[in-house]
Amino acid sequence: MRGLLPLVRWVAAVAVAAVVLMPVVWAVSISFKPPAEWAAHPPRLVPEEPTLANYQVLFQVGNPVGVVAEMTRTAEPVTRAFITSLIVAPLATAASVAIGFFAAYAVSRYQVGGPMLPFLALTTRMFPPVAFAVPLLVYYRMLGLIDTRLGLALMYTGFTVAFPLWMIKGFIDSVPRHVEEAAILDGASRWRVLFTITLPLVKGGVAAALLFVFILNWTEFLFALIFTSRHAITLPVQVSYYAGAVGRFYGPQAALGIVASLPVVIAGYVIQRHLVRGFTFGLVK
Amino acid sequence: MVYWCRERVERMAGLLGGRIAEVANRDSTFRVILVAPLQLLLWFLLIVPTLIVLYLSVVNWQPIMGVDWWQAPLAWVGNYARVVRDVRFWEAMARTLGVVVAAVGLEFLLGLGLALLLRGEFLGKRFFTSVILYPMMLPWVVVGLVFFLLFLDRGPVNYIIGLTFGPDAPFDWYGHPLSALGVIVLADVWQWTPFMFLILYSGLGALPKEPQEAAMTLGASPWQIFRYVMLPMLRPIIYVAVVIRALEAFKIFDLVFIITRGGPGTSTESISLYIYRLSAIYGQLSYAAAMAVLILVMVAVLTRYAVKPMEQQQVPQ
Numbered sequence: 154m155r156g157l158l159p160l161v162r163w164v165a166a167v168a169v170a171a172v173v174l175m176p177v178v179w180a181v182s183i184s185f186k187p188p189a190e191w192a193a194h195p196p197r198l199v200p201e202e203p204t205l206a207n208y209q210v211l212f213q214v215g216n217p218v219g220v221v222a223e224m225t226r227t228a229e230p231v232t233r234a235f236i237t238s239l240i241v242a243p244l245a246t247a248a249s250v251a252i253g254f255f256a257a258y259a260v261s262r263y264q265v266g267g268p269m270l271p272f273l274a275l276t277t278r279m280f281p282p283v284a285f286a287v288p289l290l291v292y293y294r295m296l297g298l299i300d301t302r303l304g305l306a307l308m309y310t311g312f313t314v315a316f317p318l319w320m321i322k323g324f325i326d327s328v329p330r331h332v333e334e335a336a337i338l339d340g341a342s343r344w345r346v347l348f349t350i351t352l353p354l355v356k357g358g359v360a361a362a363l364l365f366v367f368i369l370n371w372t373e374f375l376f377a378l379i380f381t382s383r384h385a386i387t388l389p390v391q392v393s394y395y396a397g398a399v400g401r402f403y404g405p406q407a408a409l410g411i412v413a414s415l416p417v418v419i420a421g422y423v424i425q426r427h428l429v430r431g432f433t434f435g436l437v438k
Numbered sequence: 439m440v441y442w443c444r445e446r447v448e449r450m451a452g453l454l455g456g457r458i459a460e461v462a463n464r465d466s467t468f469r470v471i472l473v474a475p476l477q478l479l480l481w482f483l484l485i486v487p488t489l490i491v492l493y494l495s496v497v498n499w500q501p502i503m504g505v506d507w508w509q510a511p512l513a514w515v516g517n518y519a520r521v522v523r524d525v526r527f528w529e530a531m532a533r534t535l536g537v538v539v540a541a542v543g544l545e546f547l548l549g550l551g552l553a554l555l556l557r558g559e560f561l562g563k564r565f566f567t568s569v570i571l572y573p574m575m576l577p578w579v580v581v582g583l584v585f586f587l588l589f590l591d592r593g594p595v596n597y598i599i600g601l602t603f604g605p606d607a608p609f610d611w612y613g614h615p616l617s618a619l620g621v622i623v624l625a626d627v628w629q630w631t632p633f634m635f636l637i638l639y640s641g642l643g644a645l646p647k648e649p650q651e652a653a654m655t656l657g658a659s660p661w662q663i664f665r666y667v668m669l670p671m672l673r674p675i676i677y678v679a680v681v682i683r684a685l686e687a688f689k690i691f692d693l694v695f696i697i698t699r700g701g702p703g704t705s706t707e708s709i710s711l712y713i714y715r716l717s718a719i720y721g722q723l724s725y726a727a728a729m730a731v732l733i734l735v736m737v738a739v740l741t742r743y744a745v746k747p748m749e750q751q752q753v754p755q
Contacts (some may be wrong), residue, residue: 165555166566173570176628179594187464192592200678259472266473272635274476277484280737281689283710284730285483288490291507311483314476331481342463372577374692375710379718389692394533396583396696410580421575422568 184208184407191403207404211412231409234391239416241302241387242370245309250359250367252310253317259349260318261325271322274315282312286379291381302385305377309370317362325351325359362425371417374404388413462682479622491734492728497682510724517728526704527729538709541626546680548627549634553642554664556635571636573629582696585625615705618698625693630686634679641675642668644736681744683713689739710732 178199183191184207190281211231227423256274277285289308290299298304314395328351338345352359381390390411395406461467495517499510521527521686552570557562573581589611596608611617621683645668653663691710694700700707700715713733717726 159558159560162555162560163562166560166562169552170566170569173632176584176588177576178589183587192590194592194597196592196594196597205586229486252479255472256476259469263469265469266477270473270476273480273484277480279685279741280714280734281691281710283689283691283713284491284716284733285487287484287713287723287726288487288494290717291490291494291608291723292487308483311479313488314479318476342459343465343468344462368575372579374577374579374695375714378695389577391578392577392583393696396579396586400456403590406583407587410583413575414580415573417577420723421572 180410183403184411186404188404207408208412210405211409228413229391229394231388231391231412234386234388235412237302237305237381237385238371238388238413241306241309241385242367243311244302245306245370246367248306248310248372249313250317250321250362253314253362254321254352254359256314257322257325258351260409261322262330268301271315271318274318277312279317282375285312286376290379298380300381300384305380305385305387308376308380309373312376313366313369316365317359320362320365321355321358324355326356358422367420368417388431458670477637488734491730494724495731497724499724501509503724507723513724516711517725518732520725521729521732526707526712527709529704530709533619534688534690534709535704537623537626537690538684541623542632542680542683544623544627545631545634546676547684548631549679550676552631552635553639556639557642571632574632576629578629578692579696581625581629582693585621585628585693586697589621597652612698613702615702618702618706622690622693622697625697626687626690633683637675637679638672641672641679645671677744680694684744685737685741 161409162191182198182200185203185205186204187204187206190200200330213230221370256270293304296304298307333346333350333352336350337343341349364415372389374385374393377385377387378391378393381387386394388409392406392409395409462471484508494507496512496514496678497507497510498505498513499505499514556567587593591608591610592618600608609617609623649667649671650663658667689710690708691714694706694708694711698706700711704712713726713729716722716729
């Protein structure tokens with residue numbers, strides 16, 4: 154019985170991994186299929202005539218690539234949305250983590266803003282975002298921020314800042330004060346201490362917060378859908394356009410889904426290693 | 439002359455810079471500068487919008503009225519009274535809560551099972567854990583799209599059902615409210631079970647080993663050890679994981695929007711989708727605001743009650 158356990162465990166792990174991988178593998182497979190195979194019966198995992206046309210139409214609509222071009226005439230190329238996402242998500246992530254880091258330091262060291270400030274920041278995550286979208290619609294229209302990348306980045310900063318605040322606060326709490334006090338006695342300014350002593354000690358927390366907030370900003374959909382219409386639409390919104398308006402046009406839908414997911418998945422796996430390093434080097438104990 | 443000027447300017451700039459640096463280095467200013475961006479952001483995106491939504495909910499305003507929103511006629515509790523009588527609102531609410539219970543319940547059971555299963559060392563463990571975690575990184579809309587493709591009429595799921603149960607068994611998943619909601623719940627479970635797994639797995643790893651060993655020495659069965667030794671110690675972490683996940687699942691919008699658009703009819707509409715339509719599509723901002731305020735109050739009260747036992751409970755060591 155004891156000897157069987159590892160085998161059972163291994164079989165179960167393989168089954169779980171298969172369930173986790175299969176849906177996306179199927180989408181990848183569709184993204185390389187020509188239109189005739191999208192809904193072919195019986196479905197095949199490996200495309201009979203693999204094609205890149207689904208990916209091509211994403212970036213050059215109107216280029217004749219057979220039936221796909223015929224079906225995509227109404228859809229816009231995704232280049233613009235891609236660029237918007239590449240600007241808004243990193244910008245908002247940097248702003249959110251920087252603001253969160255400063256505030257975390259102030260809260261951890263001086264309890265600025267009272268004990269309620271961190272919880273106030275957390276309320277931005279507690280409630281459904283749509284509840285904030287209603288007043289922001291009025292507000293943003295007045296300020297002319299609707300359908301701008303700046304407006305979107307501002308919103309993303311505000312609605313993710315609770316995470317870096319809480320994540321980095323935990324790290325700063327564990328940095329002993331006497332390290333900083335020693336440097337101040339040596340004549341370093343508070344800013345110098347903050348950037349050259351505290352920041353390197355908590356960089357594991359900062360890296361974790363960066364990754365986490367980037368994923369949130371890259372994948373955000375509701376605000377982008379409501380507050381952008383033409384100039385500042387992001388990739389998730391473009392995915393929804395492809396999925397809805399054009400109907401049964403599964404190949405490019407799947408291709409766009411893959412393209413929209415790649416940056417976060419790659420970022421996740423690249424930073425994963427640094428996270429482990431950050432966590433081990435960053436701890437002062 | 440030029441040199442003299444430059445020298446003066448440089449010295450003044452130096453003095454000014456030194457003065458700024460000195461002021462910025464003062465304890466009181468330092469604190470204020472550190473926390474000011476956060477406070478500005480919260481005022482701009484949390485406090486002012488909350489005041490506006492409260493105001494909007496007691497007036498009667500729509501953009502098409504041609505009046506500025508601060509000149510709208512008062513409606514007092516009229517909007518709230520309308521929400522209370524709105525069948526579509528209550529149906530969306532019940533549906534959303536149902537999805538939360540089903541999805542979070544399944545995620546908890548599966549996550550706990552996985553955490554227990556993967557506790558020991560085995561071949562390829564690192565690979566499995568990193569494979570299991572990737573769905574969390576995907577955009578919700580992409581998960582919705584992937585599951586939409588899986589459950590198509592002529593998709594792979596129906597094909598497998600046809601092979602197993604005969605050619606009449608394949609099912610029109612999006613044609614019926616319950617099965618369409620089932621696809622939404624499955625997509626949510628697929629994406630967020632890893633989150634439950636991650637929290638419960640690290641929780642299990644942090645449990646002290648002695649009580650388990652003591653129970654084993656006294657002859658307790660594995661089930662008894664799990665049920666009466668590990669589960670009580672794990673309870674605070676289970677609480678945190680379930681509350682966080684439930685709050686997130688209650689916001690459900692992206693999956694519904696991509697997979698069913700609330701259809702057929704409005705039979706799979708979630709509360710977020712309904713408020714989105716009212717505000718962004720139908721332009722009934724005051725009505726949507728009243729609904730938003732009710733949701734804010736409800737979530738706040740529920741969370742308060744959910745958090746209470748967490749505060750009273752001490753982690754047994």
